[in-house]
Amino acid sequence: MNSPSNFFISENNVPFIDYFKFGISVDCVIFGYSKGRVRILLIERDADPFKNSWALPGDLVSLNSNLDDAANDVLKNLTGIDNIFMEQFYSFGEMDRHPAGRVVTVGYYSLVENKNYNPVASSWAKSIQWFDIYNLPELAFDHKKIVMRGIQTLKRRVRYRPVGFELLPVKFTLTELQDLYEALLDSKFDKPNFRKKILSMDLLIPLNETQGNVSHRPAKLYKFDEKRYELLKDDGFVFDI
Amino acid sequence: MNSPSNFFISENNVPFIDYFKFGISVDCVIFGYSKGRVRILLIERDADPFKNSWALPGDLVSLNSNLDDAANDVLKNLTGIDNIFMEQFYSFGEMDRHPAGRVVTVGYYSLVENKNYNPVASSWAKSIQWFDIYNLPELAFDHKKIVMRGIQTLKRRVRYRPVGFELLPVKFTLTELQDLYEALLDSKFDKPNFRKKILSMDLLIPLNETQGNVSHRPAKLYKFDEKRYELLKDDGFVFDI
DNA sequence: TCAAAAGTGTTCCGAATACACCCATGC
DNA sequence: GCATGGGTGTATTCGGAACACTTTTGA
Numbered sequence: 388m389n390s391p392s393n394f395f396i397s398e399n400n401v402p403f404i405d406y407f408k409f410g411i412s413v414d415c416v417i418f419g420y421s422k423g424r425v426r427i428l429l430i431e432r433d434a435d436p437f438k439n440s441w442a443l444p445g446d447l448v449s450l451n452s453n454l455d456d457a458a459n460d461v462l463k464n465l466t467g468i469d470n471i472f473m474e475q476f477y478s479f480g481e482m483d484r485h486p487a488g489r490v491v492t493v494g495y496y497s498l499v500e501n502k503n504y505n506p507v508a509s510s511w512a513k514s515i516q517w518f519d520i521y522n523l524p525e526l527a528f529d530h531k532k533i534v535m536r537g538i539q540t541l542k543r544r545v546r547y548r549p550v551g552f553e554l555l556p557v558k559f560t561l562t563e564l565q566d567l568y569e570a571l572l573d574s575k576f577d578k579p580n581f582r583k584k585i586l587s588m589d590l591l592i593p594l595n596e597t598q599g600n601v602s603h604r605p606a607k608l609y610k611f612d613e614k615r616y617e618l619l620k621d622d623g624f625v626f627d628i
Numbered sequence: 629m630n631s632p633s634n635f636f637i638s639e640n641n642v643p644f645i646d647y648f649k650f651g652i653s654v655d656c657v658i659f660g661y662s663k664g665r666v667r668i669l670l671i672e673r674d675a676d677p678f679k680n681s682w683a684l685p686g687d688l689v690s691l692n693s694n695l696d697d698a699a700n701d702v703l704k705n706l707t708g709i710d711n712i713f714m715e716q717f718y719s720f721g722e723m724d725r726h727p728a729g730r731v732v733t734v735g736y737y738s739l740v741e742n743k744n745y746n747p748v749a750s751s752w753a754k755s756i757q758w759f760d761i762y763n764l765p766e767l768a769f770d771h772k773k774i775v776m777r778g779i780q781t782l783k784r785r786v787r788y789r790p791v792g793f794e795l796l797p798v799k800f801t802l803t804e805l806q807d808l809y810e811a812l813l814d815s816k817f818d819k820p821n822f823r824k825k826i827l828s829m830d831l832l833i834p835l836n837e838t839q840g841n842v843s844h845r846p847a848k849l850y851k852f853d854e855k856r857y858e859l860l861k862d863d864g865f866v867f868d869i
Numbered sequence: 870t871c872a873a874a875a876g877t878g879t880t881c882c883g884a885a886t887a888c889a890c891c892c893a894t895g896c
Numbered sequence: 897g898c899a900t901g902g903g904t905g906t907a908t909t910c911g912g913a914a915c916a917c918t919t920t921t922g923a
Binding site for chain 1: 911914919920923
């Protein structure tokens with residue numbers, strides 16, 4: 388090693404300019420939830436490579452856009468809606484992952500309430516569809532790997548941070564919440580105990596409203612107390628299901 | 629939007645080639661532990677920009693190297709040692725984060741047993757030094773942000789995965805282990821209870837060896853049972869301190 | 870009045886806590 | 897013997913698991 392800097396001259400005598408030939412993309416694992424199933428949104432590609440294959444929504448990042456914005460734009464273009472919860476989870480940079488050149492992709496996941504979003508096929512993609520996470524089609528590029536890591540990340544984070552609430556309507560019942568967690572974590576909880584545990588955290592605000600139109604005792608509606616969570620978090624509180 | 633593909637033609641009519649002008653780098657937050665203190669390794673830059681500033685060890689990634697390898701190379705060049713535990717934790721891509729152009733950096737953290745590594749200043753850097761994580765100098769680029777996120781990630785992961793063992797010698801005493809966790813999590817544990825908890829996991833192999841040369845009862849040495857951990861993990865076991 | 874899901878109370882068990890105590894070694 | 901840290905046992909408390917039970921609604 389005889390290079391004066393670790394940034395401006397390579398160790399291998401590669402001209403500096405040759406380092407600036409990467410493409411960056413973002414790929415979004417968009418989780419939705421409805422009727423007890425966790426799903427992700429996939430598009431059917433309408434161009435080569437991998438024409439007609441299912442793939443994650445994503446896009447190359449332009450030089451004047453930052454990563455978070457690029458990920459948000461992808462989602463906005465699909466759903467028309469801004470300000471959706473998104474979080475980066477991992478970057479993938481294998482040399483052969485993209486046929487057009489060296490592209491490093493940054494994986495984001497996002498959680499949306501299914502009902503609110505009816506994404507439509509556009510010039511982007513021939514079609515677009517929700518898929519059950521336990522029953523995915525073949526995927527383009529290395530998107531299978533990306534999805535798997537996204538699912539793994541979600542399953543981990545959902546246990547220790549109240550991200551799950553993003554998947555529900557603002558007002559929800561305790562049973563809906565329990566069903567969601569059972570689907571996310573692929574397990575079953577005892578109803579009384581789940582209620583006790585979640586209520587004892589004091590993170591839900593009970594509303595003076597109930598479900599309507601059900602042929603049984605209507606359930607009380609709650610909403611998540613975001614402010615209180617922020618306060619508790621600063622005090623070292625850890626959400627734990 | 630009237631682009632036929634989300635990969636090959638931009639939404640903004642930017643020529644395709646203009647997407648491939650990114651630089652990619654890796655930056656390593658290298659944690660070490662000794663004498664009850666968690667430290668990270670920083671280099672003093674010997675070239676502009678930020679000449680003479682402290683910075684994370686890192687390097688631009690070349691077109692024919694993948695990310696994990698690049699991160700490993702950085703560490704190998706510093707310490708001469710290969711096969712160190714490393715894990716990616718977050719990517720940083722703000723537009724103005726590097727004066728030389730658009731560089732997205734992928735953050736890695738690694739855990740090393742302090743004693744084994746006496747990194748030396750090289751052509752890479754004017755000097756190199758361990759810093760207490762609670763007493764860091766000013767850092768170049770956005771490295772402060774990267775370090776902070778690295779520390780946050782370590783503190784989270786250390787609670788639910790047995791990564792901490794990487795920071796200790798292969799053979800260690802229970803008190804050393806406890807001291808490490810107390811330093812990492814910045815808290816205190818009751819000695820008898822810590823021992824019971826950690827031993828009840830059945831993840832430590834007691835050795836027929838003790839400390840030597842101490843003016844008190846010598847402590848028994850243990851080593852981490854990697855194989856058993858892999859087995860348990862597959863069974864859904866979660867390490868939890 | 871019945872089905873279905875909401876919602877509550879109570880017991881039991883095991884794990885986490887607190888804390889008192891004994892042990893082995895060097896000096 | 898005594899200082900020092902290693903190592904153990906036990907009583908208590910608290911939270912989670914199991915489960916039986918009551919309530920409210922629509923049909």
